Amino acid sequence: SWIHSSGVLPQAAPPPQARFFPPAEGPMLPTGSFTNRVAFITGGGTGLGRAMTTTLSQLGATCIIASRKLDVLKQTAEEISRQTGNKVHAVQCDVKDPEAVSRCVDQVEAMTGLPDVVINNAAGNFVCPSERLTPNGWKSITDIVLNGTAFVTLELGRRLIQNQKGASFLAITTIYAESGSGFVAPSASAKAGVEALYKSLAAEWGRYGHRFNIIQPGPIRTKGAFSRLDPTGAFEKAMIGRIPTGRLGMPGEIANLAAYMSSEFATWMSGAVVRLDGGEYVSMAGEFNELRRVTPEQWKTMEAMIRGTKGS
Amino acid sequence: SWIHSSGVLPQAAPPPQARFFPPAEGPMLPTGSFTNRVAFITGGGTGLGRAMTTTLSQLGATCIIASRKLDVLKQTAEEISRQTGNKVHAVQCDVKDPEAVSRCVDQVEAMTGLPDVVINNAAGNFVCPSERLTPNGWKSITDIVLNGTAFVTLELGRRLIQNQKGASFLAITTIYAESGSGFVAPSASAKAGVEALYKSLAAEWGRYGHRFNIIQPGPIRTKGAFSRLDPTGAFEKAMIGRIPTGRLGMPGEIANLAAYMSSEFATWMSGAVVRLDGGEYVSMAGEFNELRRVTPEQWKTMEAMIRGTKGS
Amino acid sequence: SWIHSSGVLPQAAPPPQARFFPPAEGPMLPTGSFTNRVAFITGGGTGLGRAMTTTLSQLGATCIIASRKLDVLKQTAEEISRQTGNKVHAVQCDVKDPEAVSRCVDQVEAMTGLPDVVINNAAGNFVCPSERLTPNGWKSITDIVLNGTAFVTLELGRRLIQNQKGASFLAITTIYAESGSGFVAPSASAKAGVEALYKSLAAEWGRYGHRFNIIQPGPIRTKGAFSRLDPTGAFEKAMIGRIPTGRLGMPGEIANLAAYMSSEFATWMSGAVVRLDGGEYVSMAGEFNELRRVTPEQWKTMEAMIRGTKGS
Amino acid sequence: SWIHSSGVLPQAAPPPQARFFPPAEGPMLPTGSFTNRVAFITGGGTGLGRAMTTTLSQLGATCIIASRKLDVLKQTAEEISRQTGNKVHAVQCDVKDPEAVSRCVDQVEAMTGLPDVVINNAAGNFVCPSERLTPNGWKSITDIVLNGTAFVTLELGRRLIQNQKGASFLAITTIYAESGSGFVAPSASAKAGVEALYKSLAAEWGRYGHRFNIIQPGPIRTKGAFSRLDPTGAFEKAMIGRIPTGRLGMPGEIANLAAYMSSEFATWMSGAVVRLDGGEYVSMAGEFNELRRVTPEQWKTMEAMIRGTKGS
């Protein structure tokens, strides 16, 4: 395959350091941390959204999950509810459509009242050379990710403000929101837009009792993400090779961080952007990190050459 | 007025240090720097776009300016052309509309061939508490700023690639693209999206001979910007009070920077984000900068108190 | 006082939104999260360091606190130990001095073995116009903050690597590490240096089982910080006025975040920079956030003026 | 060699796109831009410092270059002066030593008066695994880069303020100052510190007529840098492979940017950080940029797979 032949992949087995970094299991926060609290999670039927819903539900929250596929949502809701004993509601909503969002929030108000916790997690993405992107291809991503997040956030925010109710808002973005990245330009742009929106509202809506924060996940194997970002599976190994902790993330790790950031333990956190990526970003971005490939023997040679240098 | 009564305004006259920072006049680059080069500038009929067009035209470029108001464009084109002796074309184009963009680029190809220099400068903005924003209000800004920039950039980029022609792309964003800002959330989000798009393409399309860079202007008095951001004129004085160089910027200063970044002197610049704001951003962002209000006498008192502190 | 007369202070009482953001009390992580784990905290005798030590000790860690004043350390160690029932060791160490650091780590190895958790929290700071800074004044801060952190981190890291032992490193920096700030330039520079060091090592030392992360606290009243940063107490009120959550932070809030980041729940976090500041940073940095002072009545006027604007 | 065998190097010849990005030659600014102006450049005897001195001298400045090796400085001074016809002074100065800095500024005052333009360019660096760094190795870099820059800047700044004279300060840092980088941790830390110092002073000393800006160069072949960062020459090819513009930078390109930023055309620029790196940083940092290795044929396959994906 292209990745193998291009030599990106130095190793097949997971890097040995992964043993130092085992993922934790189960929720981190105290039992009952979200009792009597309502959480609204977009894209909560699958992947990371499902994991965050599970954790909040385990911690006592009443959850509402919303996305396009009602059947998927309903099945997830039932499974989580059965596991945790707490109610999970499923509401159909295409976040691209402001009227659908408004109707969805009507339903939420009727079912549970306005939420205490909002997680904007719904997204779309696929890899594609930018010269092949049509305007519709561009909008298929940015309409969900940027406009969708804005419509959900502004609609809920407006109603919460009218009701003088505080809330914690969280958005799930990505590690390339700040740096940008080729081959996923619409996603990078839309996620950067989401981050700016959340930082803007953190400053503006604190006075209404609202907090706004962001998680930037690194690579975590979910069907939705990986089937469109790494359809051949070749890229995954390259990523693991450059992640300092030597492994992909697990959905439950994002869920514990999200629960903390949405909880009463984080009432002083607002406008924060938390990267959780095994160190991948700093590893990629630092100019000399490729020198990890230099062997101890080669270092000796190099040190001798450096010491032998005279002048500038 | 609200600003006066709220005490934001310590001084009426421009800060005395402004005399150290007089704006330069006239183009910086060597005469003829853009001879035989074609520059395409969106929003080139007014404000900063007009200033950049003037400078490029003075330096020898054939310019095309594009926006919605053909009459404004035509008048600007004629005035600049008369001043510089070089051709300036006016093309009507609503950048929100991908078909209009495509037709506009057809016209450009017919008139001048594909451009060597592209400047995405068109934008919309207005101040508004976010709880008053409707979905349409949100889209009225993001459709121009983010989608408009993407449509123009992707359409021109695709055709340039097909023609194996290199080009320099520049986007005009703002100093609050990274930090976000309340009361201009749609603009902050869209501009952040533009920055991520340009950084993404800088990485991806270098192989096709394209460079992508960004200018973040601070406050510069133009009718378009100030009438919608500071309709009462009260905020301007507050801004000047916190700008370290003690004055607003001038359109010609952005134009000289833009010309440099688009020129043969900057062929190694790509993926760069250049802030030109008189120092306003660092002045706002730094937690202790308000201590500029402490007088020398008060410093003496404070130093004595600090020296007298024992332990932690 | 200067702050009052300069009009920075719009309100005397805490902003009303503070009631939405009450600080949580007590540790967040499950009991026993740090049982059989050793934590080394510089500056652990006072302020935030003391709070982090208390939380880790409550969660089962054996702690070692190190700084210059052995009497302060001993008293803190005893008080915490009495409260939690877990051992807290006090070791004298001036982190500026590499030999003192080496001797201190010898003692740690002898007492507890090398640590699983390292928190670099020791620092010095004072407000001062930069033109009054002598080279010694500059070094009095940077030697502690930057060199001290480096010496502690490199010494512990080297020995941990030799022993093939993994560890979590955390550094406490500040919200002005990225933006810089006047009047605390040595601290800003040194803290920025610490952040770069930790991001560098996150990339480089993952292969040895080490993680490196950063917390940037906003303003939290501790004697050590506030007596040298706000000796008159006037600035505190100005800060509260611009913090979206309407209050200062509490040491226990930093402690819970630090415990999470140092725990088994965060093994996939490395190279992360987490701001915990009540939203102060985004509030300061966003160009239009001062518009929070505009009243609803004034917004109506402004909206009418904006709507009346024609053209650019 | 290690780099070849590890497969980092896909190509031997410069990437074909380099032909789109030829470096410009000669100064960009108008003749006489620096006439009657004095420029002080640390490390001006070699590499980038020499190039900046040459350009400023060509543009009319009286230059003073300062570093440790007086013989190198004198030869450079004479060669530049012969070429440009303008005076270049050589002053011995070890920037680590505050007293040497003070004596050096005494000499400057005597020879030319205080400077209008200050460029902090002196630095040291070498690649080294961080676990091999001694405290002295750490300080050998940070003392020059961070303390040296601070001592020069504070000493000149203090005297300029006393004389009520404005000035432009520029610091040369690096693209890994923000991201950090393994194997050059002391340099990353010190350069990050320099950036924070310059942003701090941009905010604080505007009122005295001073501007502070930063250039972050990407890789440019100079003896001083490359002999200690890439002694075998193997890494250079890897870097070129990931630079979107397909080539290293040239000293004259930095010199033209530095001249602009120090000139009367940039009086409104302060607190700015300008990256000039051929796009290397965004190319490294963006998570999916490695997909540049995917061939058009492989894209077809991948697109078919993505389109075939159903659900999340």
Ligand SMILES: NC(=O)c1ccc[n+]([C@@H]2O[C@H](COP(=O)([O-])OP(=O)(O)OC[C@H]3O[C@@H](n4cnc5c(N)ncnc54)[C@H](OP(=O)(O)O)[C@@H]3O)[C@@H](O)[C@H]2O)c1
């Ligand atoms: N997994 C990773 O490695 C990774 C890395 C970085 C960031 N992220 C982010 O993490 C979040 C979750 O991703 P994931 O990996 O869990 O992938 P996923 O399972 O595909 O989740 C995406 C969810 O968004 C929902 N969605 C898509 N379009 C929607 C629309 N128009 N309206 C409402 N809901 C919509 C989908 O449900 P329906 O199809 O039912 O609408 C789906 O549940 C995303 O924001 C993603 O960008 C993931």
Ligand SMILES: NC(=O)c1ccc[n+]([C@@H]2O[C@H](COP(=O)([O-])OP(=O)(O)OC[C@H]3O[C@@H](n4cnc5c(N)ncnc54)[C@H](OP(=O)(O)O)[C@@H]3O)[C@@H](O)[C@H]2O)c1
């Ligand atoms: N002035 C400042 O202080 C400042 C500060 C930061 C950033 N900026 C940025 O600088 C750029 C120029 O702003 P400016 O101050 O010069 O204001 P301006 O005069 O209002 O310029 C905006 C231009 O965009 C064009 N435009 C708006 N909507 C368009 C559309 N749908 N399609 C095509 N063109 C459209 C307008 O022309 P038509 O009406 O004819 O379409 C106008 O010429 C903007 O990107 C702005 O965000 C300005």
Ligand SMILES: NC(=O)c1ccc[n+]([C@@H]2O[C@H](COP(=O)([O-])OP(=O)(O)OC[C@H]3O[C@@H](n4cnc5c(N)ncnc54)[C@H](OP(=O)(O)O)[C@@H]3O)[C@@H](O)[C@H]2O)c1
């Ligand atoms: N409080 C805030 O608002 C705030 C905000 C942002 C960041 N921070 C950061 O939080 C950390 C803790 O600050 P704090 O507010 O808790 O202040 P603090 O009580 O003054 O803590 C500083 C600690 O550093 C120790 N220390 C100072 N110099 C040392 C040296 N040379 N060697 C070893 N230890 C030394 C001190 O102990 P000895 O005197 O015994 O040496 C003291 O325990 C610092 O890194 C600070 O920069 C605080």
Ligand SMILES: NC(=O)c1ccc[n+]([C@@H]2O[C@H](COP(=O)([O-])OP(=O)(O)OC[C@H]3O[C@@H](n4cnc5c(N)ncnc54)[C@H](OP(=O)(O)O)[C@@H]3O)[C@@H](O)[C@H]2O)c1
């Ligand atoms: N070349 C690149 O690829 C690159 C990339 C990023 C950043 N940079 C930065 O660009 C700047 C110039 O680097 P360069 O590539 O031109 O390398 P260089 O030729 O080695 O320049 C370094 C200069 O610093 C001087 N210097 C070193 N220690 C000093 C001290 N203690 N006191 C006074 N001067 C001292 C040296 O002169 P003496 O030996 O006579 O003291 C020398 O002239 C540096 O800041 C470097 O970090 C370079």
